[in-house]
Amino acid sequence: MKILLALNASMFFVEFTAAWWLGSTALLGDSLDMFGDASVYALTLYVLHRSVRERAMSALIKGIVMLVLGLIVLGEAGYQALNGVAPAAHGMGAFALLALAVNLICFGLLWRFKSDDLNMRSTWLCSRNDIIANVSVFGAAILVGWTGSRWPDVLLGAAIAALFLQSAWQVIRDARVELREAKQATDAQASDEQAASDQASGRFSVWISPGSGGRTIWLTLRMRLLESVQ
Numbered sequence: 001m002k003i004l005l006a007l008n009a010s011m012f013f014v015e016f017t018a019a020w021w022l023g024s025t026a027l028l029g030d031s032l033d034m035f036g037d038a039s040v041y042a043l044t045l046y047v048l049h050r051s052v053r054e055r056a057m058s059a060l061i062k063g064i065v066m067l068v069l070g071l072i073v074l075g076e077a078g079y080q081a082l083n084g085v086a087p088a089a090h091g092m093g094a095f096a097l098l099a100l101a102v103n104l105i106c107f108g109l110l111w112r113f114k115s116d117d118l119n120m121r122s123t124w125l126c127s128r129n130d131i132i133a134n135v136s137v138f139g140a141a142i143l144v145g146w147t148g149s150r151w152p153d154v155l156l157g158a159a160i161a162a163l164f165l166q167s168a169w170q171v172i173r174d175a176r177v178e179l180r181e182a183k184q185a186t187d188a189q190a191s192d193e194q195a196a197s198d199q200a201s202g203r204f205s206v207w208i209s210p211g212s213g214g215r216t217i218w219l220t221l222r223m224r225l226l227e228s229v230q
Contacts (some may be wrong), residue, residue: 001045004106011102018095018214024087025080025157026137029073030099033133033160036069037106037126053186056178063171066126071165075155080150087153089145093138100134107131121174133160171179 015031018024040062047058107127136156143152 001041004109005038005041005045007102007106008034008041011099013036015099016097018091022088022091022095023085024092024137024141024153025073025076025084026074026153026160027087027092027095027141029069029157029160030096030130030137032069032072033097033126033130033164038067039065039128040123040126051182053144053179053182056175056182059171060175060179062123062126063168063175066164066168066171070161070168073157073164074161077154077161077203080157081154084150084154086144086148086150089141092144092153093141096134096141100131100138103127103130103134106194125171129163132163136160 012031012034015027015034019028040058043058043061047054101207107124107130110124110127138157140152140156144150
């Protein structure tokens, strides 16, 4: 994971600088993608050996980061559609291939972990999206060079935004489900501990659950132990 963090953080600076220099919206979106990946790898390292709830919270944060990046790229695509010019196609294609090579390495490193848990799956999804974006940027560079138009670059920026928004929603939805399950498990554990404590002190804890959506009603019956006089 530290290797993935170093690769993505380094590539972000390279690609971000190149995107502004070449005037490519799609390349800029791809560089923000690298920044997002570096951020989520850092979060993944932080929660790697922590609780289920903390891992779900990490995935939720990653989903929010992906959502924000998608909105940024979408806004930039809209701006370039109104005011932009065609980017430098040759440089755009060269940096797209460089980013593709880096992401293929990351994808290979993550492949065997993609089914471990929600956190690693969301990380693998980020890497998969990176490869799709890199190939698309290279294709857009070819079209920009062929047509001399900015529209392949602008349309790809919008497509990257759509992919990010879809993936962000998927990660956020899964994280919310896991957070809910973690809360239910915590509540069940607390109930068991309370019942054990009540039994040890001579009390009986009774609860009534009207249904899955109903409110749990706790009735604590304290019973005094009567000592035998005779």
